[in-house]
Amino acid sequence: MDGLLPIIDAHAHCGREDRFPPQDLRDYVSRLGRSGIRAAIMFPPVSEIYDRYDPDFQDTDKWRNRRRESNEYLPGISEPEFTVFPFFFIWNDFAIDQITSAHKGIKWHRHADEPRYEYESPLCSGAIAEIRRRGMPVCLEEEFGNTLRFINEIALGIKVIIPHLGLLNGGYAMLKRQDIWAMPNIYADTALAPSGDIRDYVSRYGHERIMFGSDFPFGDPVHELNKVLRLGFTDEQRMAITGYNAAKLLSESNV
Secondary structure, three states: OOOOOOEEEEEEEOOOOOOOOOOOHHHHHHOOOOOOEEEEEEEOOHHHOOOOOOOOOOOOHHHHHHHHHHHHHHHHOOEOOEEEEEEEEOOOOOOHHHOOOOOOEEEEEOOOOOOOOOOOOHHHHHHHHHHHHHOOOEEEEOOHHHHHHHHHHHOOOOOEEEHHHHOOOOOHHHHHHOOOOOOOOEEEEOOOOOHHHHHHHHHHHOOOOEEOOOOEOOOOHHHHHHHHHOOOOOHHHHHHHHHHHHHHHHHOOOO
């Protein structure tokens, strides 16, 4: 494993609406200092995809255009000596025709009190088929029941990244009881996850499918990286978690 492999943040948000909290790429890079973080998987912010505060949200042309512009934004941004790996944030229009060769994965996200994905829609089935064909990983943040359904039925065998070590997908322990973490196509990121859960995961399931993440702008990249580095992992484990695993996963996407 290359000791010079750059550190990759596997969970960061970056959008066109740089309001509160600030989430411009320059805001992210300005926090890095000498941390060694030189790349990040980035998602559009939820506020540019759907109205998360309206459980009865109905899609409109305005929101569809807003979503398209947000998903087009990330592939076009850059900073010197820093690499952005954009993920396409999918919603109920399942606009797979907008996925480009620059998109390295899919963001699939909602919380329990937010508008629901239309899993029964034929468009959803078509989107899953296209994601499978492209070999794209899916960063899935969903309710516990929908997480299990997605993994075990809807997207069986597709590579799924569960963010925050499951913190918002029912919890690390709940997913452990369902043997989700042991599945070979299931990955995790460490963003905002408790140190004890990270340590337990590595001791039980190894270091090949867990990736450092920050959840910027809600988490600080350097703080979240240091949280991982303080856990006393071997050099091999540390390099895998902070860069190699993400790089390998991204290289396997055949967009």
